[in-house]
Amino acid sequence: MTTKTKICGLNTREALAAAIDGGADYVGFVFFAPSPRHLEIAAARRLAEQARGRGDIVALTVDATDAVLDEIAKEIAPDFLQLHGSETPERVVEVKEKFGCKIIKAMPVRTSEDAALAKTYTKVADLILFDAKAPSGATRPGGHGQAFDWAVLDAVSRDIPFMLSGGLTPDNVQEAIRATCPQSVDVSSGVETAPGVKDADLIRRFLQAVKTANQS
Numbered sequence: 001m002t003t004k005t006k007i008c009g010l011n012t013r014e015a016l017a018a019a020i021d022g023g024a025d026y027v028g029f030v031f032f033a034p035s036p037r038h039l040e041i042a043a044a045r046r047l048a049e050q051a052r053g054r055g056d057i058v059a060l061t062v063d064a065t066d067a068v069l070d071e072i073a074k075e076i077a078p079d080f081l082q083l084h085g086s087e088t089p090e091r092v093v094e095v096k097e098k099f100g101c102k103i104i105k106a107m108p109v110r111t112s113e114d115a116a117l118a119k120t121y122t123k124v125a126d127l128i129l130f131d132a133k134a135p136s137g138a139t140r141p142g143g144h145g146q147a148f149d150w151a152v153l154d155a156v157s158r159d160i161p162f163m164l165s166g167g168l169t170p171d172n173v174q175e176a177i178r179a180t181c182p183q184s185v186d187v188s189s190g191v192e193t194a195p196g197v198k199d200a201d202l203i204r205r206f207l208q209a210v211k212t213a214n215q216s
């Protein structure tokens with residue numbers, strides 16, 4: 001199986017170009033004010049126009065209101081909404097119907113019980129994203145560069161196509177792919193030099209590492 005790639009938290013034209021030119025399948029923009037990767041709508045619209053047709057555009061939100069999602073849908077027209085909060089399966093259905101986007105639902109994982117909860121979303125989300133649970137006291141539910149024990153995914157059916165994230169880097173992504181056989185891998189902190197500061201070289205190294213894994 002060929003593993004796809006998502007580079008998330010892109011916030012400059014240069015970093016976005018490195019992702020697109022390097023063959024990223026998905027490019028992610030963060031709409032969550034406490035995040036160092038948060039984008040205002042106008043900036044996101046310009047980046048989305050740079051990306052459109054060259055990779056799937058993903059808009060990441062956290063328990064967003066209909067008003068926020070409506071603005072994102074109209075102004076950015078993303079291919080996917082990544083719901084990275086405590087959205088219930090019912091809310092996922094509602095968002096998908098109201099805003100006409102495919103849905104990536106993030107599942108915070110520490111234990112195999114956490115991973116098993118994904119089953120309640122497989123019929124309503126287009127893709128499940130397994131991410132490490134945020135550290136206690138964190139002001140955002142993801143993007144901390146922390147991995148979880150990939151073995152806890154063993155109990156989840158291999159039939160579920162999922163995206164893997166949490167602490168991935170150019171150096172560990174090949175091992176992550178071997179261990180979990182994900183549909184795709186997603187990175188933010190691992191291609192940054194500081195929170196919110198993407199590095200074109202690290203983006204290229206990450207994409208190359210996945211390509212190499214796909215060839216072996």
Ligand SMILES: O=C(O)c1ccccc1N[C@@H]1O[C@H](COP(=O)(O)O)[C@@H](O)[C@H]1O
Pocket residue numbers: 008009028030032035036037060062084131140141142143144145146165166167168186187188189190
């Ligand atoms: O990146 C953020 O700031 C963020 C904010 C709120 C929710 C999720 C966020 N990031 C996502 O978290 C995972 C893992 O990121 P990392 O590679 O461990 O830094 C990924 O999906 C990010 O897009």
